[in-house]
Amino acid sequence: MARVYNWQLGREMSYWYPERRPKRQFAAVFDTNKCIACQTCTLACKTTWTSGKGQEYMLWNNVETKPYGFYPLGWDLNLLEKLGAQDWDGGQYAGRTIFEAAQPGERVLGWRPEDIDYASPNVGEDDCAGGVEKGAHFTGVHNSWFFYLARMCNHCTYPACLSSCPRSAIYKRPEDGIVLIDQGSCRGYQECVKACPYKKTFFNAMTGTSEKCIACFPKIESGMQPQCFVNCIGKIRFAGWISRPESARADNPIDFLVHVKKVALPLFPQFGLEPNVYYIPPMNVPREFLAQMFGPGVDQALEAYRNAPRDKDLAGLLTLFGSTEAIVAKWKRVEEQVIGYDESGKEIIRVPLREPTHIRQAFDAARGVARTNVS
Amino acid sequence: MKPRHFIFLAAVLSASALAGCGKKEPPVSEAEVKAVFEKSLPSTVDDKVWERVPAHPAKLLLQDMVEPRLLQASTPFVRVQSVTDGRKVAFLLTWKDATLDDVPGPALFGDACAVQLPATTAADVPAPQMGEDGKTVEITYWSAIFQASVNGRKDDIHALYPRAAVDHYPFEAPSLKAGSPPQQEMAKRYAPARGAENPMAGPRTVPVQDLLADGPGTIRFAEKTVSSGSGKYSGGGWTVLLVRPLPNGAQPGGRTQVAFAVWEGSRQEVGARKMRTAWIPLSLGSAQ
Numbered sequence: 175m176a177r178v179y180n181w182q183l184g185r186e187m188s189y190w191y192p193e194r195r196p197k198r199q200f201a202a203v204f205d206t207n208k209c210i211a212c213q214t215c216t217l218a219c220k221t222t223w224t225s226g227k228g229q230e231y232m233l234w235n236n237v238e239t240k241p242y243g244f245y246p247l248g249w250d251l252n253l254l255e256k257l258g259a260q261d262w263d264g265g266q267y268a269g270r271t272i273f274e275a276a277q278p279g280e281r282v283l284g285w286r287p288e289d290i291d292y293a294s295p296n297v298g299e300d301d302c303a304g305g306v307e308k309g310a311h312f313t314g315v316h317n318s319w320f321f322y323l324a325r326m327c328n329h330c331t332y333p334a335c336l337s338s339c340p341r342s343a344i345y346k347r348p349e350d351g352i353v354l355i356d357q358g359s360c361r362g363y364q365e366c367v368k369a370c371p372y373k374k375t376f377f378n379a380m381t382g383t384s385e386k387c388i389a390c391f392p393k394i395e396s397g398m399q400p401q402c403f404v405n406c407i408g409k410i411r412f413a414g415w416i417s418r419p420e421s422a423r424a425d426n427p428i429d430f431l432v433h434v435k436k437v438a439l440p441l442f443p444q445f446g447l448e449p450n451v452y453y454i455p456p457m458n459v460p461r462e463f464l465a466q467m468f469g470p471g472v473d474q475a476l477e478a479y480r481n482a483p484r485d486k487d488l489a490g491l492l493t494l495f496g497s498t499e500a501i502v503a504k505w506k507r508v509e510e511q512v513i514g515y516d517e518s519g520k521e522i523i524r525v526p527l528r529e530p531t532h533i534r535q536a537f538d539a540a541r542g543v544a545r546t547n548v549s
Numbered sequence: 550m551k552p553r554h555f556i557f558l559a560a561v562l563s564a565s566a567l568a569g570c571g572k573k574e575p576p577v578s579e580a581e582v583k584a585v586f587e588k589s590l591p592s593t594v595d596d597k598v599w600e601r602v603p604a605h606p607a608k609l610l611l612q613d614m615v616e617p618r619l620l621q622a623s624t625p626f627v628r629v630q631s632v633t634d635g636r637k638v639a640f641l642l643t644w645k646d647a648t649l650d651d652v653p654g655p656a657l658f659g660d661a662c663a664v665q666l667p668a669t670t671a672a673d674v675p676a677p678q679m680g681e682d683g684k685t686v687e688i689t690y691w692s693a694i695f696q697a698s699v700n701g702r703k704d705d706i707h708a709l710y711p712r713a714a715v716d717h718y719p720f721e722a723p724s725l726k727a728g729s730p731p732q733q734e735m736a737k738r739y740a741p742a743r744g745a746e747n748p749m750a751g752p753r754t755v756p757v758q759d760l761l762a763d764g765p766g767t768i769r770f771a772e773k774t775v776s777s778g779s780g781k782y783s784g785g786g787w788t789v790l791l792v793r794p795l796p797n798g799a800q801p802g803g804r805t806q807v808a809f810a811v812w813e814g815s816r817q818e819v820g821a822r823k824m825r826t827a828w829i830p831l832s833l834g835s836a837q
């Protein structure tokens with residue numbers, strides 16, 4: 175095993191291969207507070223990539239209701255239990271990653287879902303963390319909570335799928351950090367299925383190989399965001415490029431959200447993969463739960479998010495989510511307008527910080543009728 | 550019954566199960582695999598010739614050298630018989646396996662076996678674990694999953710999950726004539742490994758694959774699979790016939806080395822997680 179630096183853990187860790195970062199790294203930010211679990215993303219992916227034989231059960235993208243939703247069943251709980259309680263020491267991870275906790279004879283600490291574990295993709299949907307008392311009503315504090323967690327492959331900096339493959343059939347593209355399984359050389363050992371903590375590789379029983387999210391690389395290569403991003407009804411998703419913290423640029427949208435404002439956090443950073451999908455945590459969920467899921471930055475992230483109405487830059491950048499199919503490589507706010515630019519610096523989108531609001535009177539005096547939504 | 554007696558009885562039972570009910574017990578060759586010369590090679594696992602071809606009881610060891618390793622022993626030995634016609638060599642592998650595993654799926658693995666020979670017969674043999682850099686090994690791999698599809702199981706979700714409901718496959722739209730070249734071409738595009746010409750993906754005419762390797766983790770598909778084979782599960786075990794060309798420099802009357810591997814699907818043995826032998830001397834019979 176090599177020693178590599180994982181900035182999400184604030185320390186070096188053991189990994190099967192030496193550190194070799196791509197020229198640039200595909201990354202994304204998801205705002206969980208805006209997801210409505212419509213599953214349009216799931217279907218956008220499904221119809222684009224996985225309508226073949228053997229792919230029936232595959233959801234490269236899925237959205238589950240936390241705390242009781244999982245696809246596959248118990249994907250996170252099973253591994254958390256195997257890993258056991260671990261600690262953070264401030265911003266530094268004091269526990270063991272799944273590479274460091276690998277059992278003898280294994281490259282990674284993992285587990286294998288069975289077919290039955292994939293049989294209920296909507297298990298736990300809209301289930302609250304607790305019972306709802308008779309007569310309970312919303313008074314400003316949620317005693318019972320749930321939230322929607324949209325998930326895709328994290329195109330990890332230290333992919334467990336890649337490190338577990340004994341035949342090196344999985345590779346991370348040096349040009350954009352997208353992680354792919356070579357369909358020409360995979361032999362279907364399912365080591366990656368066992369190793370990926372997020373369970374985002376899937377075995378295709380008809381072709382005898384494993385498959386995974388490809389980050390819609392043909393779209394990325396032409397400067398566009400993947401299907402699950404551009405079809406998102408809630409406009410919760412934003413794709414782009416992430417830098418290492420020391421070279422973060424405030425005019426790079428992902429850097430701004432992750433490194434400057436620290437409003438978006440990795441999913442289960444303690445596993446050690448340096449995943450590259452970042453989440454703005456939900457506001458209505460107990461901190462302990464969020465800290466386990468998103469690491470020690472939760473308080474700071476929520477504080478920044480709560481402050482967005484007073485933070486024109488943050489609010490401004492959030493308005494760019496879902497505003498264009500193109501990848502916004504750079505951005506800036508000019509007073510009440512937010513502008514997105516492509517790689518070459520060409521303006522591709524301009525949105526107002528606040529949409530103009532028109533208030534229609536409830537009663538239409540000219541026609542002498544009360545207005546409804548359709549009149 | 551004392552445990553030791555029980556073990557003894559189990560050993561007797563397994564030996565008789567391996568021999569197959571009512572079949573004549575072949576002679577034993579302890580020290581080596583003897584490939585007996587025959588003008589024509591047997592084409593089935595039930596061929597009468599196997600009753601007289603010497604059987605070598607090959608002890609299987611854990612693959613516990615490279616990750617992912619197998620740390621719990623499963624199949625203890627495989628019985629090997631061999632016949633050559635001077636150009637090709639046939640191996641009959643027989644081993645006990647309480648479960649027939651031939652269904653692919655998440656966390657489902659097929660029973661399998663393989664034979665390995667040095668690509669070039671020389672005094673200096675490659676490392677027994679998949680060869681080494683510059684010293685290639687040739688492998689013929691048989692899988693129960695491949696066998697099931699060759700035996701007629703359709704490459705279709707309903708063959709694995711009879712109650713599966715599928716709304717629609719785009720490449721089976723009514724507007725496309727079933728079996729027509731455009732339809733076939735489109736179906737291939739929806740099967741990525743097939744599109745990438747990966748031999749794992751079928752369609753399959755033989756239950757074996759020819760592979761090459763230069764060390765652990767380097768296995769690759771031979772340009773073409775020229776070997777053949779067939780496997781049959783009965784009496785609590787597998788009997789598998791593998792027929793492959795003699796490797797470079799292996800002459801009738803000469804000697805080389807051979808190694809075997811067995812995977813027990815129900816124990817999730819796959820890839821490097823396998824039971825395997827060390828090199829075993831292989832003597833090749835000749836017409837004289």
Ligand code: SF4
Nearest residue numbers: 327328330334335370
């Ligand atoms: S999320 Fe899983 S499949 Fe995706 S790169 Fe990371 S380890 Fe691999």
Ligand code: SF4
Nearest residue numbers: 209212213215406408
């Ligand atoms: S499309 Fe967007 S809002 Fe709908 S489920 Fe997916 S991530 Fe959530």
